[in-house]
Amino acid sequence: MIVRARAVVTMNGAPVENGAVVVSGDRIVDVGKFSEVSACYSGEEIIDLGEQVLLPGLINAHCHLDYTCLRGKIAPQKSFTDWICAINAAKSKLSPQDYITSINEGFIEAKRHGTTTIANLTAFPELIRQLAPASIRTWWFAELIDMRSPDRANQLVDGAVELLESERNYGLAPHALFTASKNLYHRCEEAAENLLLTTHLAESREEMEMFRDASGPLYEFLERIGRDMGDCGGRTPLERFLRIRESSNRRFPGTENEDAWLLAHLNELAESDFVLLEKMNAKFHVAHSPRSHHYFGHTRFPFERLCAIGFNVCLGTDSLASNKSLSLFAEMRAFQRNEQISPEKIFEMATVKAALALRQQNALGRVRPGFRADLIAIPCAESRDLFAEIVAFEDDIGWMMVDGKTVEPSSPCK
Numbered sequence: 369m370i371v372r373a374r375a376v377v378t379m380n381g382a383p384v385e386n387g388a389v390v391v392s393g394d395r396i397v398d399v400g401k402f403s404e405v406s407a408c409y410s411g412e413e414i415i416d417l418g419e420q421v422l423l424p425g426l427i428n429a430h431c432h433l434d435y436t437c438l439r440g441k442i443a444p445q446k447s448f449t450d451w452i453c454a455i456n457a458a459k460s461k462l463s464p465q466d467y468i469t470s471i472n473e474g475f476i477e478a479k480r481h482g483t484t485t486i487a488n489l490t491a492f493p494e495l496i497r498q499l500a501p502a503s504i505r506t507w508w509f510a511e512l513i514d515m516r517s518p519d520r521a522n523q524l525v526d527g528a529v530e531l532l533e534s535e536r537n538y539g540l541a542p543h544a545l546f547t548a549s550k551n552l553y554h555r556c557e558e559a560a561e562n563l564l565l566t567t568h569l570a571e572s573r574e575e576m577e578m579f580r581d582a583s584g585p586l587y588e589f590l591e592r593i594g595r596d597m598g599d600c601g602g603r604t605p606l607e608r609f610l611r612i613r614e615s616s617n618r619r620f621p622g623t624e625n626e627d628a629w630l631l632a633h634l635n636e637l638a639e640s641d642f643v644l645l646e647k648m649n650a651k652f653h654v655a656h657s658p659r660s661h662h663y664f665g666h667t668r669f670p671f672e673r674l675c676a677i678g679f680n681v682c683l684g685t686d687s688l689a690s691n692k693s694l695s696l697f698a699e700m701r702a703f704q705r706n707e708q709i710s711p712e713k714i715f716e717m718a719t720v721k722a723a724l725a726l727r728q729q730n731a732l733g734r735v736r737p738g739f740r741a742d743l744i745a746i747p748c749a750e751s752r753d754l755f756a757e758i759v760a761f762e763d764d765i766g767w768m769m770v771d772g773k774t775v776e777p778s779s780p781c782k
């Protein structure tokens with residue numbers, strides 16, 4: 369099959385005007401000028417997308433579809449701790465069926481906004497089998513919390529792996545330093561060599577206060593509900609995370625310094641943290657969620673400094689308990705408002721860089737022979753800068769392909 373468009377943005381060299389992509393099975397086999405491609409592959413079915421630009425599908429590096437139904441339900445709170453209490457109260461009213469509906473609707477919304485791959489943390493891996501099959505590529509991360517029962521870490525990890533191992537792509541997500549024990553982090557690292565790992569780290573000022581100063585609203589709240597606070601005082605969240613990891617220091621197999629962890633947030637870093645990070649060989653992947661960041665009013669995200677250290681920063685939407693939609697286009701625009709960065713570099717954060725964070729740099733995020741045929745198309749005008757136009761796109765997607773199959777972007781999951 370040949371897919372023709374007015375332009376193809378490959379993220380693998382300059383965009384191709386009047387371009388075409390040849391798809392066979394689930395893969396891209398060729399990319400080039402339509403005139404050349406159609407001569408080479410005569411007789412192939414042609415899908416002509418007309419005056420549209422063809423792009424690699426977007427990759428959401430951090431979200432929680434569990435909470436799609438909480439959109440607009442939790443107003444911004446005075447503190448991060450108040451928000452945790454508010455979401456816990458909202459969650460206590462939800463049934464397993466509510467979560468199933470929430471996740472199914474999340475998939476539909478993500479798809480409508482051009483997302484073809486999603487890294488989704490779920491607190492309920494046992495519900496996955498009851499969901500409508502998602503027609504987008506999903507990394508399921510079991511979100512794990514053992515705050516009140518750290519002796520159960522092994523059991524928790526084994527149970528999650530058992531529930532997820534039949535999925536095509538999965539990983540583990542000890543929730544955060546303030547809810548997951550050291551043992552749980554270690555067990556997640558030991559669970560499997562190739563498993564992706566993600567966690568929330570250094571998200572809020574209150575998390576910094578808790579670990580560094582053994583005080584503040586988060587400290588008091590968690591102490592009140594019975595968490596052992598013995599790990600608080602003296603170390604920043606990042607320092608504590610690095611200490612936990614010292615004993616295992618897991619890398620991706622076959623790589624020298626690429627770290628296995630995709631860290632969500634990293635907003636709150638002390639100067640001493642940057643000194644530590646600069647000394648480290650390991651390079652983390654970081655998921656930044658600009659609109660959720662704005663909702664919470666976190667400290668300015670240290671984008672340039674993290675990039676200068678060599679970290680791979682990509683974009684995620686986070687959940688609708690702290691965001692308005694699951695649109696990565698809106699996320700790119702929100703990022704653009706805060707940073708001096710070209711639209712092309714922003715688009716990389718939702719494609720190439722997010723693919724790298726999921727260890728899919730040779731399969732996703734670009735339109736390139738041998739890569740998965742995950743493609744989207746948006747209308748384009750004649751005169752404007754192509755990447756500026758992409759980042760400015762606000763409508764629903766009109767056409768998409770996942771794994772070489774065209775998918776109706778606005779229909780329910782099939």
Ligand SMILES: [Zn+2]
Pocket residue numbers: 430431432568632686687
């Ligand atoms: Zn999150």
